[in-house]
Amino acid sequence: MTRTRMLLMMGIVAMSGxxxxxxxxxxxxFARKYGYNCTMCHSSxxxxxxxxxxxxxxAYQLPGRENEEKTVLEGPPPFAVxxxxxxxxxxxxxxxxxxxxxxxxxxxVDVLSSGLLAPNIGYFVTLLxxxxxxxxxxxxxxxxxxxxxxxxxxGSPWLNVRVGRMEPASSAFSVKRKLSITPYEVYSxxxxxxxxxADTQDGIEATGHGRGLAYAVxxxxxxxxxxxxxxxxxVYARAxxxxxxxxxxxxxxxxxxxxxxxxxxxxxxxxxxxxxxxxLSRVGFDASLNAMHSNLALQYLVGEDDQLLxxxxxxxxxxxxxxxxxxxxxxxxVGFGRFDWVDTPSDIDQDITRWxxxxxYYFVDNLALHVEYSHRRQHQPDAPVATExxxxxxxxxxx
Amino acid sequence: MSRMGMCVWVMLALVLAGSAGRASGSGFLANGxxxxxxxxADNPQTDAKIRLGRALYFEPRLSxxxxxxxxxxxxxxxxxxxxxxxxxxxxxxVGDRNSGTIVNSAYMQFQFWDxxxxxxxxxxxxxxxxxxxxxxxxxxVVRKLNAIPGYRDMFxxxxxxxxxxxxIAKAIAAFERTIVSGPSPYSRYLAGxxxxxxxxAVRGQALFNGKGHCSACHSGPLFSDxxxxxxxxxxxxxxxNPGRQKVTNKPGDLGRYKTPxxxxxxxxxxxxxxxxxxxxxxxxxxxxxxxxxxxNLDPQMLPLALTKKEMQDLVAFMEALTGTYPVMExxxxxxxxxxxxxxxxxxxx
Numbered sequence: 188m189t190r191t192r193m194l195l196m197m198g199i200v201a202m203s204g205x206x207x208x209x210x211x212x213x214x215x216x217f218a219r220k221y222g223y224n225c226t227m228c229h230s231s232x233x234x235x236x237x238x239x240x241x242x243x244x245x246a247y248q249l250p251g252r253e254n255e256e257k258t259v260l261e262g263p264p265p266f267a268v269x270x271x272x273x274x275x276x277x278x279x280x281x282x283x284x285x286x287x288x289x290x291x292x293x294x295x296v297d298v299l300s301s302g303l304l305a306p307n308i309g310y311f312v313t314l315l316x317x318x319x320x321x322x323x324x325x326x327x328x329x330x331x332x333x334x335x336x337x338x339x340x341x342g343s344p345w346l347n348v349r350v351g352r353m354e355p356a357s358s359a360f361s362v363k364r365k366l367s368i369t370p371y372e373v374y375s376x377x378x379x380x381x382x383x384x385a386d387t388q389d390g391i392e393a394t395g396h397g398r399g400l401a402y403a404v405x406x407x408x409x410x411x412x413x414x415x416x417x418x419x420x421x422v423y424a425r426a427x428x429x430x431x432x433x434x435x436x437x438x439x440x441x442x443x444x445x446x447x448x449x450x451x452x453x454x455x456x457x458x459x460x461x462x463x464x465x466x467l468s469r470v471g472f473d474a475s476l477n478a479m480h481s482n483l484a485l486q487y488l489v490g491e492d493d494q495l496l497x498x499x500x501x502x503x504x505x506x507x508x509x510x511x512x513x514x515x516x517x518x519x520x521v522g523f524g525r526f527d528w529v530d531t532p533s534d535i536d537q538d539i540t541r542w543x544x545x546x547x548y549y550f551v552d553n554l555a556l557h558v559e560y561s562h563r564r565q566h567q568p569d570a571p572v573a574t575e576x577x578x579x580x581x582x583x584x585x586x
Numbered sequence: 587m588s589r590m591g592m593c594v595w596v597m598l599a600l601v602l603a604g605s606a607g608r609a610s611g612s613g614f615l616a617n618g619x620x621x622x623x624x625x626x627a628d629n630p631q632t633d634a635k636i637r638l639g640r641a642l643y644f645e646p647r648l649s650x651x652x653x654x655x656x657x658x659x660x661x662x663x664x665x666x667x668x669x670x671x672x673x674x675x676x677x678x679x680v681g682d683r684n685s686g687t688i689v690n691s692a693y694m695q696f697q698f699w700d701x702x703x704x705x706x707x708x709x710x711x712x713x714x715x716x717x718x719x720x721x722x723x724x725x726x727v728v729r730k731l732n733a734i735p736g737y738r739d740m741f742x743x744x745x746x747x748x749x750x751x752x753x754i755a756k757a758i759a760a761f762e763r764t765i766v767s768g769p770s771p772y773s774r775y776l777a778g779x780x781x782x783x784x785x786x787a788v789r790g791q792a793l794f795n796g797k798g799h800c801s802a803c804h805s806g807p808l809f810s811d812x813x814x815x816x817x818x819x820x821x822x823x824x825x826x827n828p829g830r831q832k833v834t835n836k837p838g839d840l841g842r843y844k845t846p847x848x849x850x851x852x853x854x855x856x857x858x859x860x861x862x863x864x865x866x867x868x869x870x871x872x873x874x875x876x877x878x879x880x881x882n883l884d885p886q887m888l889p890l891a892l893t894k895k896e897m898q899d900l901v902a903f904m905e906a907l908t909g910t911y912p913v914m915e916x917x918x919x920x921x922x923x924x925x926x927x928x929x930x931x932x933x934x935x
Binding site for chain 1: 792799886887890891895896
C-alpha cells in the first residue's frame, strides 16, 4: 500500500469512528474548539456567513472576545479533514483534453489546521497530500495550499497583517470556499502561467475593517513563470463597503473594487518562463447582494496581459465575470446557478461561456450531498468551439 | 472498481446510514447540567437562616410605606419575576429596568442588568434603600426589625446578634440560594431521554448553537457567559442609558448589559433590560434584525436571515429550558410589637 493510500485509509477510519456512533455531531477544528455547530460560521459550508467572515478577519478569534480566547495548545487538537468523492461524468467535444469520463471518484482530501498561537496571532494551514491516480481515485498534487500567520488588531482593527500563502483579497469571492466545483472562469483566465486571483499565492497582505468599510493591500511573488531569483513584483489592492448591517455574506449589501498589477515571464516551461518579465493587470468590480434568503454575487473584471505573454502582436485586453444566484431557504439546503463569461479579442479568440447549476443538501452540518451540472463553451482560433459537459454527485465531508 | 475505491464507498455508505436524517441538535456539552449552588464561606446555609431570609423576602415592612416587599417585584407566582415591563415601587413610582427573575441568581457572578452588585449579599440591600423601589433607609429598617420581637429572636437565633444590615443581607441571600431551577425538558434530554424535547425544540437547539449564534453569549450551564454586551436595546434614543458604563466608566461599556440566564426565561415575560419585547418571538425578531445599530454594537450581533419557522424553533428550545422552580406563599410574618406604632401593620403581602 502506498503512503497516500495509507493516509486515505486512516482518514476514512477516523471519519467512520467520529461519525458513526453519534450522528449529527458537527465537529471540524473550530467547531470542536468552541463546541459550536458548523453553521455558526458557515451559511452552507464551505461558504462563510457574516459571523465566520468576521472570525476570519479577526485572526480566528471570536469577534470582540479576543481576551477570552484559548490558544491551540490549550484546546483540543486543531485539525480537520475535508474529503469528497462521488460520481462524476465529464465529456468534451473538440477539445485536446480528455474526452469522456464516467466513474466513481474520490476527488480530494485536504488536511486543515488552524487556530490561535497567541492572542491576536492566528494561523491557517491547508495541506493537500499527494495522491496517485488509480481507478476510482483522482490524482492530486501534494501541495501546501495555504499556510499563513495572521497578526491582528495591530493597534486597531484597521491594521492586520497576514504573511505566507493565502488567497489574495479573498473577501471578494473566495475560490476555496465557493459553492460550485467548477471554477470562476474569469479569475483563472490569462496568458499561460499567469496567476492572479485564481489560487493562493505567497506574500504579505495588510487588511483593515470597521464601520462597514474594509481594505486589503498585498505584495506577492506572483506567477510560477517568474524565476526563483526574480524579486516579487505583484501587488493588489481591494476596497469594499457594506451597506446595512452585516459583512455582505448573508446580510448587508457589499460593493467592492479590486486592482491587481503584476509581472511574469512568457513561456510555459515546466519550471520557469523564458524571456523578459512582462506586465499584466486586472481591475474589477464586485457586488454581493442579499435579500430574502438569497445571495446574488456579481463580478466584473477587465484584464490586460502584455502581448509577449500571449505571443500576439498587441497587448491582450479581455473582460469577463460571473453572476451567481444562490438561494438558501433554510440551513440544510442551498441551490445555486451561475453564468460565467470571458470576452477576448479576435486575435486570440478564446471566448468562454459557462452555465452551472447545482444544489447542496446537508444531511448534517458537516456532510453534504453535492449535485452539479455545468456546460462550458470555449472558442478556439481556427477550430470548432470546444464544449464540455460536467456533472457530478458527490458527498462532501469535513470533520 | 479497485479495492481501495470499494472501501471508500462502503465507508461513505455507512456514514450516510449512520447519519440518516438531519442534524438532531448537536451536543454542545458546554450547556451541561447545573452544578451545585456556590455558597460563600462566610455565609453558610442553615435552615434557620433560610427561614429568616424567606420571611424578610416577603416582608413589606422593609419598605418606607410598608407596602412593597421583594416578592412584590419578584413574585413567585410569575416565575419570581415581574410581568410588567418595568417595575412600580413605593408611591407608584416606575423604574426603568425590567426585574429579572431571581431563580438561579445564586449562580450569577454579577447581579443586576449592569452588574453593579457582585454577590447576592451585596445586592440584597440595594432595593431597600433605592428611592423608587422600597425607599427605606437601612438604619430605619434595622430599627423597625429590632422593634419586632419575632424578628429579634430569629436574628439572635441565627447570628447571635440583633438585626443588622449585614444579617439582613446574609439571610436574604441564603434564602435566594434555595431558589434554583430543577429538571427541565432540556435537562432530561441531556440526560439521555430523547423524547423529552419536541422535534421543534431539538431543531431550535441546533440553531441556537449555529445559525442563530446564540451560544456565543448564552453559553455554559446557565446559558450566560456572565459577560456584558451591547445589543442596542434602548440605544435608539439621543442620550441612552449608559448600562455597564455607569459601573466601570469605560467608554467601551456604553449600552452593555449582562447576558441573562435563559433557564426559565419563558416564564419571565416581558424581556430585555427595559422590558421592551413582549414575547420570545418578538425577541427573536429583534435578533434577526441584528439588534439596534449603534457605534458600540457588539460585533457578534448580525442579521441572522432566520425564517419564521426557525425563530419558532428557537422559541420552542427556550421553552424547553423551563425547569421546575419552588412556588410558595408568603410565610406567616412576625406581628408588630404592640408597643411600636411606627412600624405599621405586619402580615402577608
